[in-house]
Amino acid sequence: MKKKILIVDDEPSISMLIEFNLKLAGYEVRCVHDGEAVFELLKPFRPDLIVLDLMLPKMDGIQVCRELRRQNNAVPIIMLTALQDVTDKIAGLDNGADDYMTKPFSPQELISRIQAIFRRLSSLPSSGEVTVFEFGRLSVYPEQREVHVDGRPIELTPKEFELLHFLCRHRGKVLSRQQLLHGVWDYHFLGDTRIVDVHVSHLRDKIERNARTPEYIITVRNVGYKLSGPPQTVEPSSMAGI
Incomplete structure (x- = not known):
């Protein structure tokens, strides 16, 4: 079964670029363009990972992260930011993001990071490992x-x-x-x-x-x-x- 990825970005060119490359990599992808739309799609789509822009209309990325974690939703989140300020990146991590990338970025690097997260989540202790x-x-x-x-x-x-x-x-x-x-x-x-x-x-x-x-x-x-x-x-x- 394909892993599901939700892209949240209000720039159509960025969303389309990410969607195109993720679909080529074998993922099922949905795109929304504001923070509130994330919560409308959570139950029907049930994403395995969210690629979330920091600057969004209605609810920004920080607010979305905070609300997801408040609901005890542990879906992995990769935060995207066009801001170089370290405090903005740290704010995303402080509010529940698992990773962040600064725009512009290589789609292949994003795919590599997504693959790394899924590898870690799917790894189980070996038979000889302490229980x-x-x-x-x-x-x-x-x-x-x-x-x-x-x-x-x-x-x-x-x-x-x-x-x-x-x-x-x-x-x-x-x-x-x-x-x-x-x-x-x-x-x-x-x-x-x-x-x-x-x-x-x-x-x-x-x-x-x-x-x-x-x-x-x-x-x-x-x-x-x-x-x-x-x-x-x-x-x-x-x-x-x-």
């Missing part, structure tokens, strides 16, 4: 794509979960931002590492007692991050109550 990661109050269930803190489920976006899972799999190891971009976003080029910092900040807000003095995701100055604390691994037989 559960336990770090004190924090429990990560890769097969169920669930995270619990103090026994309570925590809502994470797909990219936040993938980042935490990647850190779990490399627990105790210091990972550079570029390594995280490669491992989590599947970028095989020098990407903007601020994407990593924003997602780490979001994770800390959700899993740490105090995001300013984290006990799990530790910053290693001038290098990157590591997941701290010796984990306990739990076998499937002990998950009967999950």
